[in-house]
Amino acid sequence: MRRLVLPRIASAALIIAALLLTAVGTGSAQPLLDDATLSQAASLRDEARSSELAYEILESLTTEVGPRMAGSSGDERAVAWAQAKFEQLGFDRVTLEPVTFPAWRRGRETARVVAPFPQPLVVTALGGSIATDGELHAPVAHFATLDELAAIPDGSLDGQIVFISNRMKRFRDGAGYGQAVAARSSGAVTAAKKGASAILIRSIGTDQDRLPHTGLMSYALDVRRIPAAALSNPDADLLANMVKRGRPVEVALELGSYWEGDYTSYNVIGDIVGSTQPEEYVLIGGHLDSWDLGTGAIDDGAGCAITMAAGALIGRLDAAPRRTIRVVLYANEEQGLHGARAYRQAHATEMDRHIIGAESDFGAGPIYRFSSRVKPSALGLIDQLTQVLSPLGVVRGDNNASGGPDLIPMRQAGMAVATLHQDGTDYFDYHHTANDTLDKVNPEHLAQNVAAYTVFAFLSAMAPGDFGTRLGLENADD
Numbered sequence: 065m066r067r068l069v070l071p072r073i074a075s076a077a078l079i080i081a082a083l084l085l086t087a088v089g090t091g092s093a094q095p096l097l098d099d100a101t102l103s104q105a106a107s108l109r110d111e112a113r114s115s116e117l118a119y120e121i122l123e124s125l126t127t128e129v130g131p132r133m134a135g136s137s138g139d140e141r142a143v144a145w146a147q148a149k150f151e152q153l154g155f156d157r158v159t160l161e162p163v164t165f166p167a168w169r170r171g172r173e174t175a176r177v178v179a180p181f182p183q184p185l186v187v188t189a190l191g192g193s194i195a196t197d198g199e200l201h202a203p204v205a206h207f208a209t210l211d212e213l214a215a216i217p218d219g220s221l222d223g224q225i226v227f228i229s230n231r232m233k234r235f236r237d238g239a240g241y242g243q244a245v246a247a248r249s250s251g252a253v254t255a256a257k258k259g260a261s262a263i264l265i266r267s268i269g270t271d272q273d274r275l276p277h278t279g280l281m282s283y284a285l286d287v288r289r290i291p292a293a294a295l296s297n298p299d300a301d302l303l304a305n306m307v308k309r310g311r312p313v314e315v316a317l318e319l320g321s322y323w324e325g326d327y328t329s330y331n332v333i334g335d336i337v338g339s340t341q342p343e344e345y346v347l348i349g350g351h352l353d354s355w356d357l358g359t360g361a362i363d364d365g366a367g368c369a370i371t372m373a374a375g376a377l378i379g380r381l382d383a384a385p386r387r388t389i390r391v392v393l394y395a396n397e398e399q400g401l402h403g404a405r406a407y408r409q410a411h412a413t414e415m416d417r418h419i420i421g422a423e424s425d426f427g428a429g430p431i432y433r434f435s436s437r438v439k440p441s442a443l444g445l446i447d448q449l450t451q452v453l454s455p456l457g458v459v460r461g462d463n464n465a466s467g468g469p470d471l472i473p474m475r476q477a478g479m480a481v482a483t484l485h486q487d488g489t490d491y492f493d494y495h496h497t498a499n500d501t502l503d504k505v506n507p508e509h510l511a512q513n514v515a516a517y518t519v520f521a522f523l524s525a526m527a528p529g530d531f532g533t534r535l536g537l538e539n540a541d542d
């Protein structure tokens with residue numbers, strides 16, 4: 065710092081200026097929402113809580129579209145459905161923004177134990193897997209965890225099929241997923257380095273249904289590609305019991321999945337245009353794509369329905385809120401946040417006008433906590449939002465929110481975010497399986513989510529000041 069020599073009076077002025085700056089830094093200078101706006105939000109909350117709109121939207125999506133894996137015919141029908149639904153719900157502006165990505169196709173998928181106790185196994189290809197060359201016969205090499213596999217010498221498996229049996233643990237906040245999912249995402253690369261011909265994993269899921277969980281896996285450019293599939297949890301138990309007997313276990317696996325060129329889908333965007341600051345956005349939404357095995361009710365039809373309903377209910381007010389409420393249904397989240405990245409690229413120069421955002425992508429369980437990632441001087445606003453959320457059973461969380469998977473690129477670009485944490489105790493029983501269907505969604509819980517998103521979006525759109533979004537924070541927080 066440069067040393068300044070100042071006369072006495074100037075230095076007194078400097079002290080006063082420093083005190084004012086301190087006041088800004090601790091938040092006392094940030095204006096707050098007025099009582100009339102807070103009570104309007106409370107009325108909206110109560111109306112949303114008894115509304116069936118989100119359930120009707122979700123019923124429509126799962127019935128009229130169903131599975132909508134990125135790049136499939138269901139994807140195309142989902143885009144048309146979303147555009148029509150936004151219009152029907154009275155959104156002021158509906159926009160399609162193109163998103164291009166490689167398309168992956170699922171083919172035939174079978175597995176069976178050949179020896180010592182022949183019987184069928186229930187499997188599904190992991191998203192992105194290549195095919196086997198016909199039916200692959202090989203002995204099984206069992207590892208309890210990915211770390212155990214990583215620890216053996218490279219090249220030591222000689223064409224065997226790796227089987228990783230780690231079991232995902234159940235938590236309210238889904239913390240078990242992060243601990244278990246590496247076996248799915250990077251297992252094939254590790255197994256290939258060891259010389260394996262394919263990999264089978266226990267499904268990344270908490271259920272005991274005989275239904276396998278799919279989900280994205282990945283390859284590395286410099287490592288041989290091998291086919292990858294998930295066993296249902298009961299089949300993983302069965303295979304582990306055979307291995308335990310100490311005799312060689314031979315499995316036959318056939319996968320027909322493949323990559324097929326590029327496909328262009330769309331982010332579908334519905335706006336409730338703001339009254340006085342229409343160029344500023346409160347960003348809510350979910351992802352429109354699903355995996356192909358179920359109807360994508362919880363992942364992520366629920367998130368789409370919750371945020372579309374929240375936007376629509378706010379859109380029915382006599383006067384629009386100050387800022388625009390933007391609901392984005394992102395294309396292809398499941399295979400690598402393609403829609404989210406495209407959104408950020410398309411809106412890079414106006415990211416500073418995205419004042420805050422939250423994505424709903426964790427099913428339809430009730431919201432129990434509200435966390436933020438805002439500048440310190442906006443925490444008073446967050447406290448006000450929490451007060452209106454609290455009759456829904458929502459408590460204040462920390463100021464380190466992620467915002468949801470599709471908001472990662474925007475958060476990295478400097479956008480303030482919030483997370484409305486849902487109870488995900490049973491989410492991973494159904495996640496990415498054929499069991500992800502409408503009957504798993506509790507209509508009352510869904511409406512509670514809509515009430516919370518309505519409060520969040522409305523009050524954020526009305527808030528004086530801002531939440532700290534700025535441009536140029538690339539990777540500052542990751």
Ligand SMILES: [Zn+2]
Nearest residue numbers: 351363364425
């Ligand atoms: Zn999802």
